Amino acid sequence: MSINDKVPVTILTGFLGSGKTTLLNRILSEEHGKRIAVIENEYGEVGIDQGLVINADEEVFEMSNGCICCTVRGDLIRVLGNLMKRRDKFDYVLVETTGLADPGPVAQTFFMDEEISSEFTLDGIVTLVDAAHIDQQLGRSDESSEQVAFADVLVLNKTDLVSDDALDTLESRLRDMNRMTRIIRAENAKVPIETVLNLSAFDLDQILKRRPTFLEPEYPFEWTGVYDLDAGKYELMLEEGPDPEMSLVALANQGESEEELKDGAESSVRLYAEKANTLEPGNTIPYGEHINLKLEDKGNKSFILNIEKPLKIGLFTQHTAEEFNMKVIKSDENKEIPFNTERFWQAEHEHDDEVGSIAIERFGDVDPEKLNTWMGRLLSEKGVDIFRTKGFISYSGNPRRIVFQGVHMLFTAQPDKEWGNETRRNQLVFIGRNLNEKEMQEGFDKCLI
């Protein structure tokens, strides 16, 4: 049976009061033409309006080896086992977990039980978050952090109860914990049905399409603009923004291709590592230096760019141009010069929470044996703390890329599309608690050929 013939399953999780039942009722009452079976725990918050609802006990089984990474849900196996026999009647299964439940054993059931995994495929994990209360919960309970870590989609619910600024801060905190997740804001759990069903959450291509930067290394700058400038005097003009200063590196002869931009970014990272020289408004911006623009004054502030002969300059800025409405203006003509190319980068964040995500991206092939040994050891030592893994790998000698995904210690890998002319590379994402990024990257690097 191919993966497409399997019935997709969405796990719906979230703390008590986060709006799971409201979302379920929305999904069930919407005109979507799907026949959805809902499996919910015995202690559901409120009744479900319609649809097939099966009560399940909360029955988590540890295996005899005592490994808590390999737990499964007995109730779910029984209920799905029975649904399997009536599968012509269902297109989709939704499993709602209780507010305090760890989504792990639910997700693991789809890896551990061969009968279940032969008929059903875990399509994704949707976590509802109560925007007004999650901040306190994240600090207090492990379960809420884990629910965030497991999520393919985070529905940030009850946004009407919270200010925009607080939402931005919360979103960035959640994003730090789980870089792969898609965050959707909602009032009263009002989200389009396609945001929670048919996610194909383990399809890394889709994730990359949605968030092209999620696997990238973090940079000390968020934005690059490349400007094509003739000889002459220019002003870099900034309005008031969120910060009284902003770091910047200006590079001469900056190319516009992705590769050239990445080269420029690498050079800028090295320059950013050096101490910044502070520039007051009206000062001239030097090339190839780390500088810090003073932006304390009210109103517009201008800094000078002197161009001796026509060239492309790249501005690598700590914040995005939009935040300061930053413009390049040709002084004598008072004319704005638009950028030719812009590029956003994954900015460095402070990691306050224990739960976080790590991405590894490397070009080239890996030695399958070395990778197995490394991955096996990593997951057996850290499996309890690694909630999710996803990625694809280039095995040496294999024309197809290998796609894998896992929950705790359990993971599956299967051959995917052929590499063809694409550059062979490896992308891995780990989400978990107290992960050592450097150690993991070094471990992976040793598997490369």
Add this chain to the structure above:
Amino acid sequence: MPDIEPFSPRGMFHEGWTAEVSDYAIACGWSLKGKQFIVGDVAGGIFAFEGDTGKIIWEKENTHSGGLLAMAIHPEGEIFATSGQDGNVQICNCHEGKVIKTLDLGKGWVEHLKWSNDGLFLAIASSKKVYVFNEIGEEKWISEDHPSTVSAITWSNRNELATACYGRVTFFDIVNNKTNQKLEWQGSLVSMELSPDGDIVACGSQDNSVHFWRRSTGMDAEMTGYPGKPSHLSFDDSGKLLATSGSERITVWSFIGNGPEGTMPGELCHHTEPISSLAFSNKGMLVASGSRDGSVVASFLKKDGNGDPVGAAFAGDLVGAISWRPDDCALAAVNAKGVVNVWKFKVRTNLFSKGFK
């Protein structure tokens, strides 16, 4: 089904009859001493066929709202019980299918039904509780809550009932209301079979192993290496061979001599997809297996558990259940498409009669 060519009965399987029920057939059994064959489908349809011809005798639809989960035919073959997602058990008459008694056990699924060998008691498992009723539906005993949902029940002798749940097997004396024995093992026990003398308790576990205990000595052992969870177990009538399966292979452990500890099990590899039902014949070392690939095979086994196929047929789709007629002269298989196949089974020894009359 992939890789499987439909084929007509071969070897000791001979043409019998076929019929159809309304939905995925999950339970079946012979009643009226083999004169009748009853099939239950997942939607709650129950159908009684004439054992020799397949002619429909009676049928009922929607006996359990939400669906049927289990069926058990009384050893005398005059009555049978069914249970479902509605939390009910119905005891019915085999001749007309008429309901004699409905037992309402609450909202939990009723997943397991077993008549005691003497037919005096019906054991029923629903969620964490096990109930015992008599033939006419009077309640005789209720267990305390088990630590988790009861995954299997079976009678060891007249008054003793064994239950399996996560982490343990318990033996209850249901007449004197006491616990005779508890066998503990941390693991999710998904199936249970007792040897005919009740001494050996074999359980399939979620973590792809079979755990068994000998009650007389208190010894226990674990058989690992299964590629899938061994949800199908069957003892032969002498209790010397235990057939187990958690994949497309059948592994047979022999308890002869010092076995099975330290011995190599027999292996039967006839199917291309995992086994979905497994049953020893009522007499003799003949085991029948049905698979998700739709094939049904019967194999004669040797003392070491190895054996050769002696008959095979293609049932068309995932085999939901198989059942030997009480005299072993016919084998029935029901499948996921609701197709019922009954083949004559002709053996060439004097121990068996010669098939249909």
